Amino acid sequence: DSGVTQTPKHLITATGQRVTLRCSPRSGDLSVYWYQQSLDQGLQFLIQYYNGEERAKGNILERFSAQQFPDLHSELNLSSLELGDSALYFCASSVARRTDTQYFGPGTRLTVL
């Protein structure tokens, strides 16, 4: 158990809908990262927050947004969902702002029908 929690574990929804994925980092970790894992693209970095501020952005679609709250939990919002958004979404956390050991949560499996 990494100490990173993600909810929900599974999410099934329809195209065009909007969903919110939630992540609680390990106690003491200030950085939160979001990744998408699909069979064809592998594990892709989406976005990083550090202590409430956006710090790095990957190939995150405009339909996706994230935020980190004062209690350091983070939410990833996915809107206007498409079939291709079906994937595993992982949250990771680390202590520092720059690269160091990232601890991954168990993931949220999103299925868009």
Added chain:
Amino acid sequence: QKEVEQDPGPLSVPEGAIVSLNCTYSNSAFQYFMWYRQYSRKGPELLMYTYSSGNKEDGRFTAQVDKSSKYISLFIRDSQPSDSATYLCAMPAGGTSYGKLTFGQGTILTVHP
């Protein structure tokens, strides 16, 4: 061309075999190198973290980095069925990209008794 290339396998070996997993990369800015292990339906967990060229050993695992060839390897000695998982190499972008990790596609390993 992807920044990090990894043969997805699958790789199937008998218990006790020595396993060699490899990645190549193209970005000279990569300075740190990581290996993650991901069991089915779980989040990735960090196995090894190396910086310099050369070897780093941790139990049955040895990580090898050759920066001149842009080539990294993970060796598993005396492989066990519990080592069956997907192994991902990862490299932090560094610089202004802070915590972004670029992952290889992952190699699926099965160790059969």
